Amino acid sequence: MIPLSALPTPALLVDLDRLERNIAAMAGAFAAAGVALRPHIKTSKCWEVARRQLDAGAIGFTCSTAAEVAWLQSRGVGDLLWAHIPIGPRKVAFVVDSIAQHGGGLTVSLDSVEAARPLSAAAVTAGVTVPFVLEINTGHARLGVEPASAVATATAIAALPGLRLRGVLTHEGHISVLASRPDLEQAGAAAGTLLVSVADALRAAGLPVEVVSVGSTPGATSAPFVPGITEGRPGTYVYFDGNQTRLGSCSLDQCAQTVLARVASVQRAGRPIIDAGIKAMSSDTIAAAGGVGVVLDRADVTFPEANEEHGFLSDGGEVPLAVGDLVRLVPNHACGTTNMWSHLYAVRGDVAVERWEISARY
Ligand SMILES: Cc1ncc(COP(=O)(O)O)c(C=O)c1O
Incomplete structure (x- = not known):
């Protein structure tokens, strides 16, 4: 736990x-x-x-x-x-x-x-x-x-x-x-x-x-x-995912897969940098109207861009994210994200209860 x-x-x-x-x-x-x-x-x-x-x-x-x-x-x-x-x-x-x-x-x-x-x-x-x-x-x-x-x-x-x-x-x-x-x-x-x-x-x-x-x-x-x-x-x-919410297959609160990330830097106002990029999310946008993923619990924050290990959020500056803050990101395409990882944490509420292996990746 x-x-x-x-x-x-x-x-x-x-x-x-x-x-x-x-x-x-x-x-x-x-x-x-x-x-x-x-x-x-x-x-x-x-x-x-x-x-x-x-x-x-x-x-x-x-x-x-x-x-x-x-x-x-x-x-x-x-x-x-x-x-x-x-x-x-x-x-x-x-x-x-x-x-x-x-x-x-x-x-x-x-x-x-x-x-x-x-x-x-x-x-x-x-x-x-x-x-x-x-x-x-x-x-x-x-x-x-x-x-x-x-x-x-x-x-x-x-x-x-x-x-x-x-x-x-x-x-x-x-x-x-x-x-x-x-x-x-x-x-x-x-x-x-x-x-x-x-x-x-x-x-x-x-x-x-x-x-x-x-x-x-x-x-x-x-x-x-x-x-x-x-x-x-x-x-x-x-798991559902960001694309499926846009297609009306599910609502955001049915999305089971998220990437947990931390704000690493806020040197430029309104543009927090997180420690999750394309290698955490995958670059698979499919039906997404732009963006790398959906920020959970912060409808005012978007995730428009990423490098390999860095994500660029946009928070509008009203309720700015601070260095060290945790964010949870719903991937655009769950299957692509799964293939980036060797294990996942199964969580209930705010607690990880088990660590599960991901098998048969490329
Ligand atoms: C042959 C085939 N069957 C089933 C599926 C499952 O579709 P979905 O990912 O929309 O659930 C896919 C997805 O690409 C597929 O290629």
Whole structure:
């Protein structure tokens, strides 16, 4: 039990009351709708968080890297979706070895015959079957086949030996650019509806589709609840962040992740310098309207700029911050901030109660 004032700064904090509420609320909404919850692990990369999500009913996790997959397998999690194309010999070998070693438990994502062929060849050589979902572009235009090509691509990949089609997946990340929450809700539902129509087309072509998977935090109140969707993969919801407050996914008092920092210098009036910069916050702004993060409990103070180890606050001079003052900063993007740190402090109120490891970073 360490009071915040005695922690080293900068420090990464997670508020346990908020974390527990975020986990329970998302798990409750999914359970009530009968939709499986497969959170993205990249937001926390922390077993103590993951364990709480599993205890609340998560069926397993979505992963973005091989390191996340290997780490969760080492913790005994038996249902993982690697939502990233396993391209190149090392990733192909990793998938095949991991399925051979664990007897399954891993599904990968594919969107082309070209990426599928080496995986098929390696699976045949190893004598294993690799389950996959076909990624569909519902508007984000990152990975994913166009809906009109889905049947042809799924048929071609499913015909390759050593691979087994399980269904379809989309990441409705494009809805984050929409300014109004009703527009965003509508776009999330539209992405879900489009994915369900692709799933139906695959079934009509005689292909097996058991998984129809959407995933994002801004879309977590719309896309998963379209009839025909079987699972949702929100990740950021576990902490929320500055971007999600701007998108209306949460309020600031639901944000569980903060960076604790101290004012180190106030040589220039109105411009306090803190001991947390880009290496504490990450430079990931995504939807942020400028700024490095949100200053908690001081709506009059902004965080417009940072160097690596220094942050530049702006306090307007009315209630000036003083050297030694503590500030708590809500990152713009929780997942990017997590990847900057090797451990975090779990806090209740103003006391750090535990120190948790962050795993599987780059
Ligand atoms: C494939 C995939 N699924 C799910 C998610 C989770 O989305 P969010 O971070 O909005 O919760 C992401 C996030 O980038 C993703 O890329």
